[in-house]
Amino acid sequence: MGFPTAPLVTIAFKDLAKTNAANRGMPGERIVFLPHPMTNKTDEQMYAVLEGNDPVTGKNVMKEMVDALTQPLTAEEMKTGKVTPDIGPATYTDTADNLQRFYCDNNLTDFMPIILPTEEKVAAMLKGTSHKPDEVVGELSAARGAQPSWSFTVRHVAINAVMAGARPEYFPVILAISSTGQPALFSSTSSFSRMLLLNGPISDQIKMNYGIGAMGPFAEPNATIGRAWTILSKNLGGCGMPGLTYMGSLGTNFNYNNICIAETENKLPDGWKPFHAQKGFKPDESVVSIFSGWSLNNVAWFPNMPYHELIKNWLTHFFSFGTSAATLLLDPTIAREAKEKGFNSKEELSDYWSKNSKTPGWLYWDTHQRELKQAQAGVEPYASYLKMGDGEIPFQRFYRRGRFGAPPDPNPKSSIEVIVLGGETNTYWAGGDFSYVTSASIDKWR
Amino acid sequence: MMGISPAILAGTPALGEPKTKSAAILPAKIETLNPKGLPPPIQLIPMAPRLATLDGKTIFLVSDGFAGADRFLAQIAIWFQKNMPSVKTVYRLKAGSYFDDDPKLTAEIKASGNAMIMAYGH
Numbered sequence: 001m002g003f004p005t006a007p008l009v010t011i012a013f014k015d016l017a018k019t020n021a022a023n024r025g026m027p028g029e030r031i032v033f034l035p036h037p038m039t040n041k042t043d044e045q046m047y048a049v050l051e052g053n054d055p056v057t058g059k060n061v062m063k064e065m066v067d068a069l070t071q072p073l074t075a076e077e078m079k080t081g082k083v084t085p086d087i088g089p090a091t092y093t094d095t096a097d098n099l100q101r102f103y104c105d106n107n108l109t110d111f112m113p114i115i116l117p118t119e120e121k122v123a124a125m126l127k128g129t130s131h132k133p134d135e136v137v138g139e140l141s142a143a144r145g146a147q148p149s150w151s152f153t154v155r156h157v158a159i160n161a162v163m164a165g166a167r168p169e170y171f172p173v174i175l176a177i178s179s180t181g182q183p184a185l186f187s188s189t190s191s192f193s194r195m196l197l198l199n200g201p202i203s204d205q206i207k208m209n210y211g212i213g214a215m216g217p218f219a220e221p222n223a224t225i226g227r228a229w230t231i232l233s234k235n236l237g238g239c240g241m242p243g244l245t246y247m248g249s250l251g252t253n254f255n256y257n258n259i260c261i262a263e264t265e266n267k268l269p270d271g272w273k274p275f276h277a278q279k280g281f282k283p284d285e286s287v288v289s290i291f292s293g294w295s296l297n298n299v300a301w302f303p304n305m306p307y308h309e310l311i312k313n314w315l316t317h318f319f320s321f322g323t324s325a326a327t328l329l330l331d332p333t334i335a336r337e338a339k340e341k342g343f344n345s346k347e348e349l350s351d352y353w354s355k356n357s358k359t360p361g362w363l364y365w366d367t368h369q370r371e372l373k374q375a376q377a378g379v380e381p382y383a384s385y386l387k388m389g390d391g392e393i394p395f396q397r398f399y400r401r402g403r404f405g406a407p408p409d410p411n412p413k414s415s416i417e418v419i420v421l422g423g424e425t426n427t428y429w430a431g432g433d434f435s436y437v438t439s440a441s442i443d444k445w446r
Numbered sequence: 447m448m449g450i451s452p453a454i455l456a457g458t459p460a461l462g463e464p465k466t467k468s469a470a471i472l473p474a475k476i477e478t479l480n481p482k483g484l485p486p487p488i489q490l491i492p493m494a495p496r497l498a499t500l501d502g503k504t505i506f507l508v509s510d511g512f513a514g515a516d517r518f519l520a521q522i523a524i525w526f527q528k529n530m531p532s533v534k535t536v537y538r539l540k541a542g543s544y545f546d547d548d549p550k551l552t553a554e555i556k557a558s559g560n561a562m563i564m565a566y567g568h
Contacts, residue, residue: 002494003555008518008565025491037568039514046514046521062525069505069561070497078492087482095473108481117479140483145545152483159481189568236483 006068010036011055015243016187023148028077030068032061103163107241110230110256114163125158128171129445133158138179140237142187142245152178152236160235164228169206170221173198174228175445176288178236180438184229184258185240186292190321191248195259195291195434196226197419199276202286202442208262212423215261215329215430226260252294259296264421267332269339272346275419279439286442291327291417293434295320300428306341307334307427308349314431315357315416316392323367324397325415325435328353331422334429346418354399354414358392361385503560504534508551510544515565522563540564 009017011033021029033056034049041049050062057064092099099116103109115121126133133155141149154175161174177196186192198208209219217223234240265274276287297318303310315326330338343349364385365372375382385393399412417436422428497503507522509515516539523535536559541548555562 002552003559004494004496004561006561006563008563010566010568012568023488025489026493027490028493030493034566038518038566039512039568041514041518043517043521046518047524049518050521050525062522062529065522065563066500066530069563070500072496073493079490080492081490083488083490085485085488087485088480090480091477092480093475093477095475097473099476099478103478103481116476117481118476119479122479143545148486148488150483150485156481156483159479163481231481235481238485 004069006030006032006065008032008034008065010034010038012036013247014056016245016247019244020146026077028074032064032068033057034061108231108235109163110227110234114231115165117159117162121162122155122158125162125166125168125171126155128168129154129175131175131445137175138181140178140181140183140233140239142183142185142233142237142239144181147187147245148238149181150237152232156236157232160232161228164224164231165220166224166228167206167220170225170228172286172442172445173202173206173221173225173288174232176440176442177225177229177290178232179445180290180440182290182292182437183233183237183239185233185246185255187239187245187247189247189249190294191250191252192292193252193254193259193294193296193434194229195254195293195327196229196261197275197289197291198260198262198286198442199265199274199289200281200286200442201284203262203265205286210262210264210421212425214264214421214423215259217257222260222262223257226257229258229260230255254296259291261329261419261421263419264332267335267424268420269335271344272335272339272420275417276439278346279436281439281441287439288442289439290437291434292437293320293325293327293432296329296430296432296434298428298430300426302427306337307429308338308341308343308352311429311431312353312357315353315398317360318431318433319360319363320433323363323433324399324401325433326353326398327417327419327432327434327436329419329421329430331424331426331428332420333424333427335420337427347414350414350416350418353416354396357396357398359395359397361388361390361393364393364395497560500530500561501532504536504558506551506555506559506562507535507537508555508562508564509537509539510564510566511539512544512566512568518565519563522565 009031014033017031033054035055052061053059054061054064096116100113103114104111131154135154137152137154137157139149139151141147157175157178161171166174184194206221208221238245240246263275274283275289277283281287338349371382375386398415400415402409507519509519519537526533526535538551540551
């Protein structure tokens with residue numbers, strides 16, 4: 001038996017909190033709602049909130065809190081048993097136009113027209129894999145641990161792949177993505193973006209575009225595989241319901257396609273491994289890798305310094321929600337120049353950037369409040385850092401952190417990933433705060 | 447033929463052709479599949495019995511780690527001191543992210559507390 005609890009939640013999360021409580025078996029949880037946001041209020045303003053009213057019920061906040069802990073339970077609040085969520089009928093019957101409208105109105109799509117998933121089309125998609133339709137592929141959740149994990153089969157994935165317009169030959173890629181348990185739409189308020197990278201023979205087999213416009217809407221597999229991940233995340237994991245399982249305040253346009261790309265492996269400089277080989281896969285294996293982040297800068301700049309130096313300087317000054325990981329997407333022309341400058345592998349280049357990029361003073365202190373107090377007390381090296389004002393502080397921020405609470409690694413590994421792609425029409429590159437999440441074998445799902 | 451509207455098969459009526467209520471121009475109905483996966487069944491959990499009164503009780507004020515929750519809980523502690531001074535409050539920061547359970551803290555509250563107020567989000 002537990003103990004009486006009064007959870008306090010700000011009004012912006014009303015639907016999320018109530019649904020989450022219901023999903024966890026306590027539909028009547030006595031939640032006290034507060035104004036939103038609370039984070040920026042003064043102590044006096046916070047106290048005034050306690051003396052004010054719950055914006056949902058209109059009752060005094062403190063009385064409601066005390067009542068939540070002391071008012072006897074109702075019969076409803078003491079209920080036991082199991083509830084099976086209703087997902088609707090197995091099939092829908094109507095005209096094609098009405099069905100398009102139905103799928104759209106019920107948040108089963110990305111709000112663009114879909115290929116209607118008839119039995120015939122799904123059967124054709126299932127021919128893209130040797131796996132049985134009823135095989136369980138895995139689980140998906142909008143936020144593992146906080147939101148329920150849904151399970152799904154090969155057939156479920158096929159239905160969603162059809163809707164996204166994918167061809168059967170793309171199906172093993174979509175199954176591999178699904179098998180990771182990673183959703184394209186994550187519930188966070190911070191509007192996560194995702195990225196999909198294909199490596200190995202699959203890229204040529206399905207004609208992924210990794211040349212001119214590699215990150216743009218110029219090839220069917222790039223377009224539909226990325227789209228399928230978003231649609232299946234909604235339907236197979238319950239993700240992407242604004243206010244319930246998706247809370248990204250601004251959202252991100254990247255979620256339409258999830259930056260579905262392939263590496264230009266045939267243009268890698270000598271000695272540079274394709275990304276999947278860097279992660280331990282054989283070069284002739286077909287692999288999809290998943291990245292998570294928020295934003296990308298697409299940089300067109302012709303510097304009077306080598307590009308690896310320019311990118312080092314960009315890394316010093318780049319910041320977003322993520323300040324400790326980065327992924328660089330280099331046109332083959334940039335990769336070749338780096339090789340000519342002596343970087344014999346992606347790892348060497350990544351290590352150089354990790355060790356030599358710095359941190360602007362304001363950013364360092366904003367993320368190191370404890371060290372700021374030490375600096376103000378004269379503790380070195382922080383006191384010297386403080387004297388540098390907004391200058392570049394020699395603090396290495398792009399490195400892999402250990403688990404929460406683990407002691408610092410004296411020789412940390414770089415957290416900067418390098419991908420080579422593009423059509424060599426000019427010396428361009430893109431960089432962002434994406435970090436590597438996981439990879440999955442596509443061959444396993446053929 | 448599934449998925450193909452009979453209207454397309456019938457072709458576009460010629461200009462000036464009289465419109466009729468012919469069944470051939472009505473779009474056919476087709477059957478499509480539900481794309482949803484399988485959400486887990488929900489096990490209903492009865493809520494813990496409530497306290498008859500808070501007088502003399504110990505309430506744990508637990509922050510889930512979001513910015514400002516600690517300051518807000520401190521104001522709740524002040525409110526209890528002013529308005530219900532027999533209530534003892536104990537502040538704790540929950541371990542892990544907001545996703546994670548903190549079994550150690552749960553055990554502590556069960557052993558030495560009577561209730562919890564948890565805050566809050568953003």
